[in-house]
Amino acid sequence: MARLGRLGFLGLAVVFHVVYILSIFDIYFTSPIVSGMTAYSVGASKAPAKRLVLYVGDGLRADKAFQFFPDPSPNAANDSSAQELRPMAPFLRSKVLEDGTFGVSHTRVPTESRPGHVALIAGLYEDVSAVTTGWKLNPVNFDSVFNRSRHTWGWGSPDILPMFSTGAVPGRVTDDTYGSEFEDFSKDATELDYYVFDHVKQLFKDAESNEELNAKLREDKVVFFLHLLGLDTTGHAYRPYSREYLHNIKVVDEGVKEITKVMDDFYGDDETAYVFTADHGMSDWGSHGDGHPDNTRTPLIAWGAGVAKPKTVASGKAPGHEDGFSQDWRLDHVQRHDVAQADIATLMAYLAGLEFPVNSVGELPLSYLAAGDEEKARAMHTNAQEILEMYRVKEEAKKATALRYRPYSRFASANQTIDKRLAQVKEAISNGLYEHAIKASDELIQLGLQGLRYLQTYNWLFLRALVTAGYAGWVAFAFTTAVDMYMLDGKIEASRTLASIIAFSSILVGLYSFLLIQSSPMTYYAYASFPVMFWEEVFVRRRALVEGKNKLIAKFSQRDLMKLALNVAMYVGILEVMVQSYYHREIYTICYILAAAWPAFYGFDFVKSNWILCGTWGLGCTAMSIFTLLPAIKVESPNLISLGGLLILVTGVLYIAMEKSLLVSVASANDGISSPKADGLSRMILGVQVGLVALAMVFTMAPFPEADPQSTHRKANKKPKTACSKTPTDATWPVHKYIHEFPLAMRAMILLSLLFWAIPLVLAWALIKLFWELPHNYVQNNREVHHDAEMSTIADDAAPHAMMARARSVSADTLLEGRRHSVKPLPTITVARQADFAHPPVQRPPVPISATYALNRANSTLSSHSRRSSLSTDVQHDIVVPVTSQTSIGAPMLTKRTVASLIVPFLHALQPRDHYLHRLAVIFLAFGPVFIILTISYEGLFYFAIAITLVSWVRLEHRVQEHFASSPASENGRAPSLEITNPLEPAMSAASDREAAPKSEDYRSLTLSDARICLFFLYMLQSAFFSTGNIASISSFSLDAVYRLIPVFDPFSQGALLLLKLLAPFALVSANLGILTKRLKLRGGSLFAVVMGIGDYLTLRFFWEVRDEGSWLDIGESISMFVIASMLCVFVAALEALSEVFVKGVEFRDDGRQGKANGVASNGSLDAAAKSEKAAKKVGKVT
Secondary structure, eight states: OOOOOHHHHHHHHHHHHHHHHTHHHHHTOOOOOOOOOOOOOOOOSSOSOSEEEEEEETTOOHHHHHOEEOOOOGGGTTOGGGGSOEESOHHHHHIIIIIOEEEEEEOOSSOSHHHHHHHHHHOOOOOGGGGGGTTSSOSSOOOOHHHHSSEEEEEEOTTTTHHHHTTSOTTSEEEEEOOGGGOBTTBOTHHHHHHHHHHHHHHHHHHTTOHHHHHHHTSSSEEEEEEEOHHHHHHHHHOTTSHHHHHHHHHHHHHHHHHHHHHHHHHOSSOEEEEEEOSOOOOTTSOOSSOOHHHHEEEEEEEETTBOOOOBOSSSOOTTOTTSTTTTTTOTTBOBOOEETTHHHHHHHHHTTOOOOTTOOOOOOGGGBOOOHHHHHHHHHHHHHHHHHHHHHHHHHHHHHOSSOOOOGGGTSGGGOHHHHHHHHHHHHHTTOHHHHHHHHHHHHHHHHHHHHHHHTTTHHHHHHHHHHHHHHHHHHHHHHHHHHHTSTTOSOOOOOHHHHHHHHHHHHHHHHHHHHTTOOHHHHHHHHHHHHHHHHHHHTHHHHHHHHHHHHTTOOHHHHHHHHHHHHHHHHHHHHHHHHTTOTTHHHHHHHHHTTGGGGGOHHHHHHTHHHHHHHHHHHHHHHHHTTSOSSOOOOHHHHHHHHHHHHHHHHHHHHTHHHHHHTTSOTTTGGGOSOSSTHHHHHHHHHHHHHHHHHHHHHSOOOBOOHHHHHHHHHOOOOOTTOOOTTSTTSOSSOOGGGSOHHHHHHHHHHHHTTHHHHHHHHHHHIIIIIHHHHHHHHHTHHHHHHHHHTTTSSHHHHHHHHHHHHHHHHHHHHHHOOOOOOOOOOOOOOSSOOSOOSSOOOOOOHHHHHTTBOOOSTTOOHHHHHHSOGGGOOOOOOBOTHHHHHHHHHHHHHHHHHHHGGGGGGGSOOOOHHHHHHHHHHHTHHHHHHTOOSTHHHHHHHHHHHHHHHHHHHHHHHHHTTTSHHHHTTOOOOOOTTOTHHHHHHHHHHHHHHHHHOSOBOOOTTHHHHHHHHHHHHHHHHHTSSOTTOGGGSOOHHHHTTOOBOOHHHHHHHHHHHHHHHHHHHHHHHHHHHHHTTBOTTHHHHHHHHHHHHHHHHHHTTOOSSSOHHHHHHHHHHHHHHHHHHHHHHHHHHHHHHHHTTOOOOSSHHHHHHTTOOOSOOSSHHHHHHHHHHHHHHHO
């Protein structure tokens, strides 16, 4: 292909990495769903049950369902007996002890609602591609227990029920869902469960007067599905150890008790089977998605027709409790029967007498069946038939497409075929050998699952080799592009010959033909195209690689080559350290502590002449080393949030008040404070940015006042105020008056006053101007003649060097002040609890402000007087709730400020400023409000620390080049050495190239020392992720802050906001590298090209680490790590384009000999043209 330009290279990088990210789904997580199978049922004359009821407590952890706690009911706060420990689900517990069988259901990752329900109801673990639909829609239609029923009624969430009615036999599944707007984290989530219970009871009430409905309900093979979302919503808002979550468990238990009674009374035949379980658990921090045991362990309780009674022991522990997980459930004497989540689908199909779902991979849990050995043997035979039928269909499909099919070895021989083995099981059942038949069926099931696994991984070797060749080709192509474009300036043309064209074309045609014969999907063709394209380009540009090698190491001695090899090994070691940091965040702490000593490698003189900057770098690295020691799973901390916000606000105010002095201290020495256009429109826009920071703090930190807990309750029940009502003197009442308690007019006045926040800033600026700047200007003007005289003799090397040293020393210090706008985490309030639970094993953090949001009562169609009166009084909702209108007001305001903070910076185009420090301040303040609104803990402090570290790094790299620019080693033409313990000479070589650049062209070539810059950038990029969370674990990212803006469940919108928060530090990283690239006279994109090459070392390492077996935690993290490492390269491409926008118009006029000739020793200018003109006039005066 033709030589790509900068944008073409970036575009290719994005396309390649996005396409290759899909490779793990084609390799490791292809859809298990196939069609064309024959359905099988046990075929008994009478099913164990005529009907089945499935209760799913969404987000219910297994331990919380069985543990003992004090009474969490709101109306029990003043009851002394409430502190006695008791089970939260006494009805379900009674079924465990007396009527049914229980255990723990183990789920798979991702522990989300859709995959969990698919496993429960369809018996399959679907492919991860369902995430592209937000776990709501069906990428591929599948069979389910509902589809095999005569009719299914379902009630619950609009995110879950439609995926089972869609694709089912028309009219077979009837779902009744509430509106998506009711999935609101700012409302009382128990209302969602009450909706379900109320509508189920209404259905049976309607059946009393509707004969058609009554007849339909009394048919056999009917299923009832109750999806109870309240627990999941409450857990997200309050955490699963909170009173609210435990109270929701009581609500669910009471509702299940009522519905069970309603159905038993309606039918009166004891032929109903009941199953209670959950789709996934929940971590202690109110999140789920990964493979942590708290997320993968859910309760399973079955009772009723066809279900075995509990098995107990008189003393000691019953089987199943060996892991110690259930030691505090007080159920040690009852046998525990654990299952895989997909096994529940086969259990339900058996109980209701249905055909097993044809896509199910579940194994029938015999311990749950109240059946004899013959019935169990027949059921296991049917289970084996269903799984082996799926294997048969998949094998036939593979045979039809594989070039040379190799059958699964355990079914390959003539006497080991599937049909023969099934016949042997059937014969054993006929002969009364039930135990033997059960064991043989179980063995067949395991072989069938292994055979399905074999077919699933059939193309692994070929695909993994293809993808590896693609990544290796991209790395080689990126380095070739860097050498060709940024080292040799594109002077060497590609040597593409007819022979090379034929050779690579033949390879590509051969791959395409192989894929075509195998009927491979289109993505496979893309995987095959990239390696051929990349390696062909590397081959035809081999001359450029040879020339680049000669240019870099032509004069190297044998010793230098050995040092180069050691340097390469050291860089690979650093990359491997980055790989290991994905598993151990603490590695970054060690690396930052070591990096703090980096300037010392350049000698004592360098550190002495730049002691302020080196000290700032050391402090920044030390601060950054702390964050990876802090917990990745964060709990909202009002103190840390306030500290971060205060740093942003104070720094912004100081920057505006002292902007001119800050910039002049790093501006032209002869311009002084009188440099033009330091004020005006730009300062006003900066003021608006700081004002948005202040407003974001106000609206984020303002707690939501708690209303009278009975006020909302009275609206629905019209009950008088009780003794448990709170007054302003109660512990839960705020100490001071909050803004949101004020009348509307007063709140408007407060907002108006905030709009005039700039008045005190203007006064502060005026005082500074009057008492400091004007006197300083007077003194400066008196010295102007002496300065002009010095400038006329600037050819002397000592004077400009000393002047530059002074400017650098001052600018390093003032730069920090200009960059200290740390972004602040979100403030929270702590809601006082009515009882202190002694049992929860984890230490309770304060309830977040998002939890306070979620206390709101849903005074809507969800409320009904009959619902409340139907339940026992101990679960009535006397909950302390916030003002309902607050969320409707607060979220839009926060959203507007978030958007405004990202738009206002573009107003600086009205009066552009070319000083890089000013540009960084604008970018930093632009993300200030965003980070304040979307922060829950120490993230704001991290934003502040990384800003200081990045700016210090950029300035240090420049000082390294500048310090050694005129050293003897860089002027005598000596070949650059690669002394590992002394990095001066590579820096001198780069500095020498930089000095010569203005003589010949605008840019210099890449050198070996630039590899260090690329590694530093990649390290900062990784640190931007890991310093505030374990990026490979979904659970380490809380949606608490997102609830402030989007309280209604919307996975894509909430995820986008969370992603915005995560990417904010990347804007700083991008801007600083863009400025460094321009400051070192490198072509735009040169450093990014090298970074994108070396960064894929991580991608390739994690590609081979991806797992689809083992613990669910390992599987989930392996996927996350690969995707993150690959997406980092896409980020780099995006950051390259972003950096071009950030640094556009920034000028550096102290670089090179021309700057010295003009006597300019600045790091930039406030106004390049005006300063140049003024400097010229002053030189003219002296002459």
